[in-house]
Amino acid sequence: xxxxxxxxxxxxxxxxxxxxxxxxxxxxxxxxxxxxxxxxxxxxxxxxxxxxxxxxxxxxxxxxxxxxxxxxxxxxxxxxxxxxxxxxxxxxxxxxxxxxxxxxxxxxxxxxxxxxxxxxxxxxxxxxxxxxxxxxxxxxxxxxxxxxxxxxxxxxxxxxxxxxxxxxxxxxxxxxxxxxxxxxxxxxxxxxxxxxxxxxxxxxxxxxxxxxxxxxxxxxxxxxxxxxxxxxxxxxxxxxxxxxxxxxxxxxxxxxxxxxxxxxxxxxxxxxxxxxxxxxxxxxxxxxxxxxxxxxxxxxxxxx
Ligand SMILES: NC(=O)c1ccc[n+]([C@@H]2O[C@H](COP(=O)([O-])OP(=O)(O)OC[C@H]3O[C@@H](n4cnc5c(N)ncnc54)[C@H](OP(=O)(O)O)[C@@H]3O)[C@@H](O)[C@H]2O)c1
Numbered sequence: 114x115x116x117x118x119x120x121x122x123x124x125x126x127x128x129x130x131x132x133x134x135x136x137x138x139x140x141x142x143x144x145x146x147x148x149x150x151x152x153x154x155x156x157x158x159x160x161x162x163x164x165x166x167x168x169x170x171x172x173x174x175x176x177x178x179x180x181x182x183x184x185x186x187x188x189x190x191x192x193x194x195x196x197x198x199x200x201x202x203x204x205x206x207x208x209x210x211x212x213x214x215x216x217x218x219x220x221x222x223x224x225x226x227x228x229x230x231x232x233x234x235x236x237x238x239x240x241x242x243x244x245x246x247x248x249x250x251x252x253x254x255x256x257x258x259x260x261x262x263x264x265x266x267x268x269x270x271x272x273x274x275x276x277x278x279x280x281x282x283x284x285x286x287x288x289x290x291x292x293x294x295x296x297x298x299x300x301x302x303x304x305x306x307x308x309x310x311x312x313x314x315x316x317x318x319x320x321x322x323x324x325x326x327x328x329x330x331x332x333x334x335x336x337x338x339x340x341x342x343x344x345x346x347x348x349x350x351x352x353x354x355x356x357x358x359x360x361x362x363x364x365x366x367x368x369x370x371x372x373x374x375x376x377x378x379x380x381x382x383x384x385x386x387x388x389x390x391x392x393x394x395x396x397x398x399x400x401x402x403x404x405x406x407x408x409x410x411x412x413x414x415x416x417x
Contacts, residue, residue: 119397121379123300124323125268127275129226130193131374132396133161135329135383137168139337142385144173150385151177155187157394163303163329163381165197165230166215167241175219194221195303197230197279198264201237203255208263212272227264227273228303231280232257257285258292265296277301279327283318290322303327305334306378307348307369320377328373331380332366361402370396 120128134154136147147170151162155177164174178194181187196219202211212227236243236251243251264276277299278286289299302319306312306328319326333348334341348354354365361368366382370393373380382393 121325121377123275123325124298125275125300127225127300128193129275129301129325129327129379130159130161131379132159132370132394133163133193133195133327133379133381134159134390135381136162136164136170136174137335137383138170138385139335144170146385148173148177150390152181153387153390154394155181155192157391159390159394160187160191161193161195161379163195163327164219166199166202166211166218167197167230169241171196171215171218172220175221179220189221193225194219195226195228196224197228198260199241200231200233200235201241201243201253203229203234203253203257203260204237205255205259205263207237208260209267209270209272212267216272223271224273226275226277226300227267228277228279228299228301229257229260229264229281232278232285233280234260258288261289261292261299262296268297275300277303277324277327279303283315286318286322286324298322299324301325301327301379303329303381305330306373307331307333308351308354308372309333309346309348316376316378325379326377327379327381329381331373332369332382335383364392366393367396371401375401 120130122128136151138147151174162174164171178192182189196215198208198211202208216222216224234253234255236253245251267273268276276297281302286302302324304312304315307330312326316326348369349365354368357368358365370380370382374396384390384393
């Protein structure tokens, strides 16, 4: 961790800010919230923005970034922007097309980080989630190593400064790492990660291969009814997090984010609320107690 700049060095020499703003939104939230939220995040000091083709808000995210550049608030090179290759574009000849579509929507000529969103090829076409007439997902067969070679070409052509993966398990990462003729290792693996799902084994594996783990759902996810059992406990209500927050005069959200940073994980945080966005940006500010309490928290979470 480069503490002065609060950035982490990637294995290709570029730096990623340790805290990022997440731009995923559920369908019922209007896209204008993404525009507003991204602007608020940049104003609050976020220099790392995470988006994806599949979130369908790249136009709004690009507009927000360009408006902050036009205001003189930031320069393009101050912003670290991630987008993701969607599952219906994993065939090698489609990779660059999906990246160029994202760049067009964003209105930018390069992206800082491009990641394979999921190692799950789906039938190519216009649909994000292609299904048959019975509603069953239509998958595709693609050699993920060939997809990775197309990702490497995107880096060579300067369309993406860094390339990585998301939602890969250890075996899937090993397929890439052991690929004959590998030109670039993935710089990161972006996965769900929070105190109830701490990914400690995957984190150790990533660290031993100089791959940064990027945590999404670091605040416990948006608890979308489609994916999350609403009766499961909410991370930010956890009694240990709440007690720590009280003891150290922070908030449960800040403890959950700081926990990730102190274990060498880059954390994403999503919110459309100005108060929360400003609060989350404070994770770098002020003196924090030593790592000990975070280790305790880590142990506690592993026992659950
Ligand atoms: N690679 C992937 O497959 C993948 C998957 C999912 C997400 N992601 C990325 O990761 C980002 C973050 O993950 P996420 O969207 O699941 O959500 P998250 O960061 O875990 O946040 C969850 C919710 O916490 C609440 N919150 C935020 N700050 C708070 C604060 N200071 N105090 C109290 N509550 C607070 C917000 O809800 P309220 O506004 O209702 O309070 C927010 O929606 C996404 O936006 C996306 O960019 C990637």
